[in-house]
Amino acid sequence: MIKIKDISKSFSDKQVLAGISGELEKGKTNLIIGSSGTGKSVLLKCIVGLIQPDTGSVFFDLRNFTEADKEMKSDIRREIGMLFQGGALFDSKNVQENVMFPLDILTKMSPAEKIERVNFCLKRVGLEGVNKKMPSEISGGMKKRVGIARAIVNNPNYLFCDEPNSGLDPQTSILIDELIMEITHEFDITTVVVTHDMNSVLGIGEKIMFLYKGNKLWEGSNNDLIHSGVKELDDFVFTNKVMRSLKDKA
Amino acid sequence: MLVSTFMGAVTTLQTGANLVSPFVPRFIISNVVREMTILELAPTIMAVIYAGKVGSSMAGGLGTMRITEQIDALEVMGINAASYLVLPKIVASILMYPLLVIVAAVCALMGGYLVGTLTGLLTPTEYVYGIRYAFNPYFITFALIKTFVFAFLISTISSFKGYYTQGGALEVGIASTQAVTSSIIAILLADYFLAYLLI
Ligand SMILES: Nc1ncnc2c1ncn2[C@@H]1O[C@H](COP(=O)(O)OP(=O)(O)O)[C@@H](O)[C@H]1O
Ligand SMILES: [Mg+2]
Numbered sequence: 001m002i003k004i005k006d007i008s009k010s011f012s013d014k015q016v017l018a019g020i021s022g023e024l025e026k027g028k029t030n031l032i033i034g035s036s037g038t039g040k041s042v043l044l045k046c047i048v049g050l051i052q053p054d055t056g057s058v059f060f061d062l063r064n065f066t067e068a069d070k071e072m073k074s075d076i077r078r079e080i081g082m083l084f085q086g087g088a089l090f091d092s093k094n095v096q097e098n099v100m101f102p103l104d105i106l107t108k109m110s111p112a113e114k115i116e117r118v119n120f121c122l123k124r125v126g127l128e129g130v131n132k133k134m135p136s137e138i139s140g141g142m143k144k145r146v147g148i149a150r151a152i153v154n155n156p157n158y159l160f161c162d163e164p165n166s167g168l169d170p171q172t173s174i175l176i177d178e179l180i181m182e183i184t185h186e187f188d189i190t191t192v193v194v195t196h197d198m199n200s201v202l203g204i205g206e207k208i209m210f211l212y213k214g215n216k217l218w219e220g221s222n223n224d225l226i227h228s229g230v231k232e233l234d235d236f237v238f239t240n241k242v243m244r245s246l247k248d249k250a
Numbered sequence: 251m252l253v254s255t256f257m258g259a260v261t262t263l264q265t266g267a268n269l270v271s272p273f274v275p276r277f278i279i280s281n282v283v284r285e286m287t288i289l290e291l292a293p294t295i296m297a298v299i300y301a302g303k304v305g306s307s308m309a310g311g312l313g314t315m316r317i318t319e320q321i322d323a324l325e326v327m328g329i330n331a332a333s334y335l336v337l338p339k340i341v342a343s344i345l346m347y348p349l350l351v352i353v354a355a356v357c358a359l360m361g362g363y364l365v366g367t368l369t370g371l372l373t374p375t376e377y378v379y380g381i382r383y384a385f386n387p388y389f390i391t392f393a394l395i396k397t398f399v400f401a402f403l404i405s406t407i408s409s410f411k412g413y414y415t416q417g418g419a420l421e422v423g424i425a426s427t428q429a430v431t432s433s434i435i436a437i438l439l440a441d442y443f444l445a446y447l448l449i
Contacts, residue, residue, distance in 0.1 A: 045322075048326055049326075050322050050325055050326065073328075074328045077326065077327065077328040078328070080326060082323065082326045084319040084322065084323060085319065086318050086319065088318055088319040088320050088322065088323040089320075090315075090320055090323075091314070091315075091318075091320070101327075102327055105327060105328075105329060106327065106328075
C-alpha cells in the first residue's frame with residue numbers, strides 16, 4: 001500500500017499539484033485519471049521520487065520515502081518497477097539486455113539465473129524469440145510489453161505505469177491493460193496506472209483517483225464512476241455519445 | 251585525416267609563397283609549417299571538427315535519452331544517470347582526442363612534405379631539416395595540454411546541453427546545434443587563454 005499525504009508541486013510560479021492525498025491499495029490497479037496537463041505524470045514522478053515535491057510525503061507501506069535516508073531510498077527503489085509512456089527502452093541494448101538491466105545492477109544473480117528470469121518475464125508478457133531484437137526493430141505494442149517485462153523482472157512490490165496504452169490501437173491497448181491487471185493480481189503488487197483512456201478506466205479501474213487542475217476531485221471504483229455527481233468528472237467521462245447514452249440508461 | 255593532410259599542404263604552399271626573399275633559407279618553410287601545425291592548426295582545427303561530429307552526436311544521444319524517458323528509467327532504478335552516462339563520454343574523449351590530434355599532426359606534416367617536394371618548393375632534405383630545426387619539446391607538451399582541455403570542454407559542454415534537454419525531437423536538434431556552437435566558442439576562448447598563460 002502506498003499513502004500520499006498533501007503533495008504539492010509548482011514549476012516557477014505555476015502550481016501543478018495543489019495538495020493531493022490518498023491511498024493506493026495493494027493487489028489492485030489504482031488509476032490516476034484526468035485530462036491532459038492536469039499533473040498526472042508530475043504526481044507519478046513525485047511518488048517515485050523523480051521529482052521532489054514542494055510539500056507532502058509519500059509512504060511505501062509505512063516507510064516515509066520522501067524523508068528516507070539514502071540507504072532506505074535505495075531499498076525502496078529496488079521494490080519499484082516502472083513502465084514509461086514510450087517504453088523508455090535503452091536504444092543501445094537489445095530486448096534481453098534491456099529486461100536484464102535491473103537484475104545486472106540491483107542483484108547478484110548468476111548469468112544463468114538472470115537469463116532464466118528474463119525469459120520467464122518475456123514469456124509472461126507474451127513475447128518469445130525476440131531476445132536479440134533491438135528496440136528500433138519492434139512495434140509500439142511490443143515495446144510496451146518489453147517495458148512491462150523490465151518493470152517486473154526484479155519482482156517489484158510497486159508497479160507504476162504512465163499512460164501504458166498511449167499510441168497503441170484499441171485492441172492492443174486492452175491487451176496491455178489486461179496484462180497489467182493480471183500481473184497485479186498474480187504477484188499481489190500495488191499498481192498505479194496513469195491514464196486518460198476511458199476504456200482503461202472502465203476496464204481496469206479498481207480504484208480511481210480523478211485529478212482536475214492539480215486537485216483530487218473524486219475517488220472511487222469504476223462501478224461508482226458514473227454516479228459520482230461531480231460535474232468535472234462527468235464532463236471528462238461522458239465526452240462521447242456512446243458514453244452519454246450509457247449514463248442516460250443508468 | 252584528409253582535412254589535416256590538406257591543412258599541411260596548404261600551409262606549406264602559402265608559407266612558401268610568402269617567403270620569397272633569397273636571404274631566407276628554404277628550410278624555414280617547413281619549420282613554420284611544423285610550428286603552426288603542432289601549436290595551433292592540429293589541436294584547434296581538429297577540435298572544431300570534433301565538436302561538430304562527436305559533440306553534436308553526444309548531445310543528440312543524451313537529448314534523445316532524456317525526452318524518451320530513458321534517463322528517468324535509470325534514475326528510478328537508483329542509478330545516478332549523470333555519472334553513469336556522462337562520465338564515460340568525458341573520459342573517452344580525453345583519452346581519444348589527443349591521439350586523434352597526433353595522427354592529424356603527422357598527416358599534416360606529411361601533406362606538407364608531399365606538396366612541398368612535388369612542387370619543387372624545397373628538397374626533401376631541406377623539408378626534414380626544417381622540421382627538426384630548433385625543435386622545442388615544450389611545444390609538444392603545450393599542444394597536448396591544449397588537446398586535453400579542448401576534449402574536456404567539448405565533451406562536458408555537449409553532454410550538459412544534451413542531458414538537460416526539455417521538450418521533444420525539435421529541442422534535441424536545438425540542443426545538438428547549441429552543443430556545437432557553444433563548444434567552438436569555448437575552444438576559441440580557451441585557445442586564446444592557454445596561449446596567453448603558457449607561452
Ligand atoms: N519539468 C517541468 N517543468 C515545468 N513544467 C512542467 C514540468 N513537468 C510538467 N510541467 C507542467 O505541469 C503540467 C502537468 O503536466 P503533466 O503532469 O505531464 O500532465 P499530464 O496530466 O498530461 O500527465 C503541464 O502544464 C506541464 O507543462
Ligand atoms: Mg502525462
